[in-house]
Amino acid sequence: MANDRILQVGVLGATGTVGQRFIVLLSEHPFMRIHSLGASERSAGKAYAEATRWKMQERMPDQVRDILVKSCDPMHFDGCDLVFSGLDASVAGDIEKAFLTAGIPVFSNAKNYRMAPEVPLVVPVVNSEHMSLIDHQRRVYGSGKGFVVTNSNCSTSGLVVALKALHTKVAPIRRVVVTTLQAISGAGYPGVASLDILDNIVPYIGGEEPKMEAEVNKILGNVNPSATAFTPLPDVKVSATCNRVPVVDGHTECVSVEFATETPPSLEAIEDAFKSYRCEAQDLGCPSAPEQVIYVAKEADRPQPRLDRDAGKGMSVTIGRIRECPVFHVKFTLLVHNTVLGAAGASILNAELALKKNYLS
Amino acid sequence: MANDRILQVGVLGATGTVGQRFIVLLSEHPFMRIHSLGASERSAGKAYAEATRWKMQERMPDQVRDILVKSCDPMHFDGCDLVFSGLDASVAGDIEKAFLTAGIPVFSNAKNYRMAPEVPLVVPVVNSEHMSLIDHQRRVYGSGKGFVVTNSNCSTSGLVVALKALHTKVAPIRRVVVTTLQAISGAGYPGVASLDILDNIVPYIGGEEPKMEAEVNKILGNVNPSATAFTPLPDVKVSATCNRVPVVDGHTECVSVEFATETPPSLEAIEDAFKSYRCEAQDLGCPSAPEQVIYVAKEADRPQPRLDRDAGKGMSVTIGRIRECPVFHVKFTLLVHNTVLGAAGASILNAELALKKNYLS
Amino acid sequence: MANDRILQVGVLGATGTVGQRFIVLLSEHPFMRIHSLGASERSAGKAYAEATRWKMQERMPDQVRDILVKSCDPMHFDGCDLVFSGLDASVAGDIEKAFLTAGIPVFSNAKNYRMAPEVPLVVPVVNSEHMSLIDHQRRVYGSGKGFVVTNSNCSTSGLVVALKALHTKVAPIRRVVVTTLQAISGAGYPGVASLDILDNIVPYIGGEEPKMEAEVNKILGNVNPSATAFTPLPDVKVSATCNRVPVVDGHTECVSVEFATETPPSLEAIEDAFKSYRCEAQDLGCPSAPEQVIYVAKEADRPQPRLDRDAGKGMSVTIGRIRECPVFHVKFTLLVHNTVLGAAGASILNAELALKKNYLS
Amino acid sequence: MANDRILQVGVLGATGTVGQRFIVLLSEHPFMRIHSLGASERSAGKAYAEATRWKMQERMPDQVRDILVKSCDPMHFDGCDLVFSGLDASVAGDIEKAFLTAGIPVFSNAKNYRMAPEVPLVVPVVNSEHMSLIDHQRRVYGSGKGFVVTNSNCSTSGLVVALKALHTKVAPIRRVVVTTLQAISGAGYPGVASLDILDNIVPYIGGEEPKMEAEVNKILGNVNPSATAFTPLPDVKVSATCNRVPVVDGHTECVSVEFATETPPSLEAIEDAFKSYRCEAQDLGCPSAPEQVIYVAKEADRPQPRLDRDAGKGMSVTIGRIRECPVFHVKFTLLVHNTVLGAAGASILNAELALKKNYLS
Incomplete structure (x- = not known):
C-alpha cells in the first residue's frame, strides 16, 4: 500500500539554496529517503559536506554529509523513485528532460517547463487535479514512467x-x-x-x-x-x-x-x-x-x-x-x-500527492 | 523688496525629528534665520544642545546649540516673521491655533488642519495656487496677519x-x-x-x-x-x-x-x-x-x-x-x-512661496 | 520519584519578551505545566491572548491563550511549585522577595539578586554546583521552601x-x-x-x-x-x-x-x-x-x-x-x-537541575 | 606656484566602487580635473555612463558621463599629472608598476605595494613625512618623475x-x-x-x-x-x-x-x-x-x-x-x-600633500 512504501529520492542542484532547503525538509520526512544528490561537474565526486557552502539555519543533516555528489546524469540516479529539481533555469531544461525520458519522475522548482502545454503547473494546495494530465504527458513524451510536474514561481x-x-x-x-x-x-x-x-x-x-x-x-x-x-x-x-x-x-x-x-x-x-x-x-x-x-x-x-x-x-x-x-x-x-510553500515544500507535497494518486508506479 | 528681506523664523517641536530636519535645512538658508525654538515644557529653559537627542546625520549647526528652548506659547515668538511646526498631532491643534490667532503665520507639517475647508493643503511643487485662500482664511479666523498653511502627508x-x-x-x-x-x-x-x-x-x-x-x-x-x-x-x-x-x-x-x-x-x-x-x-x-x-x-x-x-x-x-x-x-x-519634500522641505518651500506671493506682510 | 513528577509553574512578567520566550519553551516541556501567568496590574484580569502583544516567531501556544493574567502577588500563585521571573529590574526586587518569602522558589532572569552573597548566580551548563548554597539562603532569608536562583546576564x-x-x-x-x-x-x-x-x-x-x-x-x-x-x-x-x-x-x-x-x-x-x-x-x-x-x-x-x-x-x-x-x-x-541559554532557557534548565538535585521539596 | 596649478588626473579602476568614490570626490575638487578614466578591457571604448553600474548616493557627475573609458595602459594617460588607483589587487601590481615606470605618479588604494620597503604607506593625517622616501624610490625604480604612494587598509x-x-x-x-x-x-x-x-x-x-x-x-x-x-x-x-x-x-x-x-x-x-x-x-x-x-x-x-x-x-x-x-x-x-579617509579620500589628500611638498614636478 502506498502509505507503507518508502520512496528513494534524489535531489538535483543539491548544493544550491533550493537544494539545501529540499534536504532540510526531506531529512525528517516520514516516507522519503535521500538516496542520491546531484550537482554540477565541479562538485561531482566530493562528499556533500565538502562540496556545499551550507546556508540553512538548521544544521546539515548527518545523513547527507558523506553522500558522494554526482553529476546530474540519470544513470547515477538508478535507485531513485523520483527526483526533486532545484536546478538553475540555465541547465534545468536539458537535465530534467533527460530524467523524465529515462523514466524518472521529476518534481521541479525550475521555471523551464511551467508553461509547457502538457506539463502540470501545480501549487499543491490549489490545483492538484492538474496532475490528471500526467498520463497524457507520458504519451506525448514517450517517457514511460517518467514525467515532470512543476511548481509555480x-x-x-x-x-x-x-x-x-x-x-x-x-x-x-x-x-x-x-x-x-x-x-x-x-x-x-x-x-x-x-x-x-x-x-x-x-x-x-x-x-x-x-x-x-x-x-x-x-x-x-x-x-x-x-x-x-x-x-x-x-x-x-x-x-x-x-x-x-x-x-x-x-x-x-x-x-x-x-x-x-x-x-x-x-x-x-x-x-x-x-x-x-x-x-x-x-x-x-x-x-x-x-x-x-x-x-x-x-x-x-x-x-x-x-x-x-x-x-x-x-x-x-x-x-x-x-x-x-x-x-x-x-x-x-x-x-x-517563499522557499517552503513557494519552492521546495511545494515540490515535496506534489510528490506526496503523486504517490497518493498512484502516479508513481 | 521681498528678495532682500531676511525672515526671522521659529521652529515649534524643535527637538523632535521633524524639528531637527527643519533646523538642518534652515541652517544654510539664504534668507531665513532661526530666531526661536519651541518644544515641550520639559525642554523649556534648556539650551537646545542640552534639550535635544540629536539624530541627524549632519552635525548640529553651531548657531542653534546655545539657543534657549521655549515653551510653544506665541508670546515667546514675538520676533518671528513666521513659525514652522513639526509638532505632534496630539498638541498641534491648539498650539497652531494660538499662533495664527496671535498673528503669526504657521507653516505646519502636522495633520490637524489639513482637511479644514479654509486651510490650504499645499505640496509646494504641485498646488501653490491654493495659497490664494489665505485672505479668506484670515477673515474667517479673524487672525490679522496670521494664517496656517499645511503640507501634506x-x-x-x-x-x-x-x-x-x-x-x-x-x-x-x-x-x-x-x-x-x-x-x-x-x-x-x-x-x-x-x-x-x-x-x-x-x-x-x-x-x-x-x-x-x-x-x-x-x-x-x-x-x-x-x-x-x-x-x-x-x-x-x-x-x-x-x-x-x-x-x-x-x-x-x-x-x-x-x-x-x-x-x-x-x-x-x-x-x-x-x-x-x-x-x-x-x-x-x-x-x-x-x-x-x-x-x-x-x-x-x-x-x-x-x-x-x-x-x-x-x-x-x-x-x-x-x-x-x-x-x-x-x-x-x-x-x-519623506522628510524633505514630504515634510520639512515642503514647509520651507511653502514659506518661500508665501513670501514671493506677498502673504508675509 | 522526581522524574515522574509534573511541576506546576508560574511565569512572572509573562507578557514581556522574556516572558513570551518562557512560554514558548515551557509549552512543550516534558514535565512542567504552565499553571499561572503574572504581569502588571494593567494586564491583570485579562485573558493572556488579549493582554499580550505577541512577538515570537512561534505561534502563541493554545494552552495559554485563555489563562487569566494575574498581578504578581504570591497569593495568586498558590498552586505553583515554582515561578520563573522575566520581570523588569525596576519591579523584580520586591516581587521576587515576596515570592521566596512566601515559600515559592524563584528562577529569575532579573539582575537584582545576581550579586547578592547568598544567591546562586547559575549558568546551568557551567556552575550548577553553586545551588548547594540554597539551604544557607533559606536559613538567611527564613524563607522555608522558598529560594531564588538567578541566571546571568x-x-x-x-x-x-x-x-x-x-x-x-x-x-x-x-x-x-x-x-x-x-x-x-x-x-x-x-x-x-x-x-x-x-x-x-x-x-x-x-x-x-x-x-x-x-x-x-x-x-x-x-x-x-x-x-x-x-x-x-x-x-x-x-x-x-x-x-x-x-x-x-x-x-x-x-x-x-x-x-x-x-x-x-x-x-x-x-x-x-x-x-x-x-x-x-x-x-x-x-x-x-x-x-x-x-x-x-x-x-x-x-x-x-x-x-x-x-x-x-x-x-x-x-x-x-x-x-x-x-x-x-x-x-x-x-x-x-541570548534569549535561550542567555535568558529563559537557562532559568528552565536551572529549575530542572534544582528538581534533580532535590531542592524542590 | 603650486597653489594655482590645475592638476589633470586619471582614475584607474574607474567603474568600481572605489573608482566611483574617487569620481564623486574629484568632481568638486578645487584644482584637480578628471582627465582620463581607465578600466578593464571589457569597458574600454564605452562612455563612462554606459560602462558603469553607478552605486553612489550622489548622482553621477555630468562631467564624466561621456568620457570614453580606456584600458589601463599608461599610453592612454599621457595628459595626466598623476593617476589614482582603485584597481583590484589582482591586477594592481602590474598596472601600477607600468604607470610609475612610465613616469606617472600613482596614488594607490590597492594593497600590493603597501609593505614594499621603498614605498610610502601614508595615512595623510598621520605620516605624510614618509613621502620623503619618494626620491629614494625613484632612484631604486629608475622611474623618473614616476612614483607610487599607497594609502592604508x-x-x-x-x-x-x-x-x-x-x-x-x-x-x-x-x-x-x-x-x-x-x-x-x-x-x-x-x-x-x-x-x-x-x-x-x-x-x-x-x-x-x-x-x-x-x-x-x-x-x-x-x-x-x-x-x-x-x-x-x-x-x-x-x-x-x-x-x-x-x-x-x-x-x-x-x-x-x-x-x-x-x-x-x-x-x-x-x-x-x-x-x-x-x-x-x-x-x-x-x-x-x-x-x-x-x-x-x-x-x-x-x-x-x-x-x-x-x-x-x-x-x-x-x-x-x-x-x-x-x-x-x-x-x-x-x-x-572607510571609503573616504579609509580609501579614496586618503589618496586624494596624499596627492594634495605631494603637490604642496613639490613631488609633482
Missing part, C-alpha cells in the same frame, strides 16, 4: 491560494492588482548584493512580473474532459509589481481584487472563504499538507514575514487586513514562505 | 507630484491603486521598534491610507473663483496600501493609473509629462525649489531609496519603471524623500 | 561557558578582553529604536560592561566547604566592550585570553577542551540540557548569529576562529543565543 | 590616527587589542551577499587582521636620516579581530591600549591628545584636510556609523567612550569613514 504560489479560495467559494474574479515585497532568499546565493538591499529596496525583479501574470491563469484554469489540455481561466487580468525588500524569508503581497459581480461580496464572506478553504492534499492525508491552508490574522498589523512565515511549517498562507478597496471590491495582504 | 506628496503631471499634461485621471514602501523616519523617534522591522516589514501604518486617499482629491482640486473654497477633484478614486519597510529615508510608491480616456496615452507622452513638468516655485525663483521636479530613471531597477532620495537635495521626485498596466493604463514606481 | 552566559572549559581543562585564566556584538532582542520590546540600529550600530549598552566584568568572577568561583559563601575566582581580570548590532537573536563575542602559564597552551588543547566539555545537567539527564555544550565551527567565517544561534535548540554555544593572539595567548569568537 | 586608517595622537602626545604604546565592526562597502560591489549579512554578522574578513597588525608598525614608524628606509615602530604589538556588520559605510573599532609607562596616563590627557591633534596637511592648507582630525564625542552612545561617518566630510575620525580598561590602561571606540 514563489510569489505566484501565495497569490493563487488566496485567489482560488475567492474564485471557488465567493465569486468569479475579474481583475487583480498585486504588489509584492519579496525576500532575498528568493534570489538564491549569492543572489542580491548587500549594497543593493541594506537601507534600500529594489523595485524590480527580472522576469517576475510576467511570470506571475501568466502563471495565475494556468493554475486557476481547468483540465479538459479528456485530460489532454489545460484551459486557462479566461477573462482574469492580473497586474503585478514586484519589489525586493530586506527580509530573509517570506514574500508579502498586497492584493486588490475585483469580482465579476455587480454587488461586491461581503468582507465576512471573504474571510469565511479563506478560513474554510481546504484542499485535496489534506483529504488524502499527505504529511506535508498544512493543517490549515490559510490563517486569517485579525491584528491590524499582520501578517509580518518574520512572525508569520513559519505558520504551518511554512506550508500555510497567512492573510490579513481584509478590507474594502475604494477602487476595486476588496483588498488584503498575504504572506507566503 | 509624506506619502501623499510624492504621489500628487506624479498625478498632477499626468492629470494636467496627459489626460484626466480616473482611478489609482498605490502601494507604498515607507521609510522608518516617517514614524519619528523612537518610532518603529527595531524588533518590528529588522528582517521584517509591517504591512500597516495607522491612519495613513485614509489620509492618502483623501488628501489627493483636495490637492489636485481647484480654488473657486472667489477664492473662498476648494473644489476637490471629482471622480478620482484612490486606493492606497501602506507598508513600513527597513529603509531609513525615502518612500517608494508603486502606482497603477487609469485615465478617463478611451484609448490609453502612450508611454512616451507619460514620460514627457514627467520630464517637462515645472512648477510656480521654480518660476518665482524660490531657493528651495528643485532644479528638476521629476527625474525619470531609465535603469530597469530604479528608483531606489538609498540611491535616489537625495535627488534635488530631497526636493525632487524620481520616477522609473514606466510601463503598461495589464489592468489599468500605466504603472510606474516613484520615490520621494 | 545574556552576554555573560556565553563567555563563561568558554572560560570554564579553558579554566578547568587547559590552564588557569589571568586576563580576558572581550568585545560583544549583541542582538536587539536583548533589549526587550519596544527596546532599541529602529532609527538607532538600521544601517548603524550602537557602541554602548547601559550597565552591560560592569555586569559582564563582575559576574564572570562569581560564576567561575567556588562555594566554600560549609556551603555558606561564594569565593570569587581571584586574579582574573575581564575587560568588556559591548555593542548593539542589527541582529535579531544571538550575541557574538570576540575574546582574547591570557593564561597564567609561562608557555601558552596549544590551539589543539584549547579546541579539545571546548569539544569535550560536559556539564552536570547532561549527566543528570535534564531534558533542556544540550546534547553538546560547545560546538566548534571549523569554517573560517563561523559562528554567525543567523546560522548558529539555534544550535542545540539555543542551549549550545558555538565557538570558531580559534587562533593565536599576538598580544595574549589565544583568541576566538563565540556565539550564544 | 581602511580599518588601519582609523586606528593609526588614534594611536599616533596617543603615541606622540601621551606616552609610548606597548600593546593594542582592537575589534572592528566593518561596513559592507569595504568589500566592494557585489561584495558581501545579502544572505550573509541581513540579520547577521560575519566574524571574519579574509586577510584583514594580518594587514592591520602589520601596517600599524610601518605607519607609526620613522624614516631613517638618509630617507632611504622606514624603521617600523618596535615593540608595539597589535591584535586585531575583524567583523563584517550590516552597515553601509563607516568602520567602528573598539580599542584597548596599554602604554609603556608604569602609571597609566589620565583620561583627561588622552582626551586632550585626541582633541588637539593636528597634522601637516592642515598646516599646508590642503583642501581635503579635515578642519578637525579627531572629534571627541561626549555622549555615552557615540560614535555611531550612520550619525558620525560624515564628520569632516568623511575625513575626520570620531572617538568616544574613552574610559579606563580593567585589563590594559585605556579603552575607547572610534569611527572612520
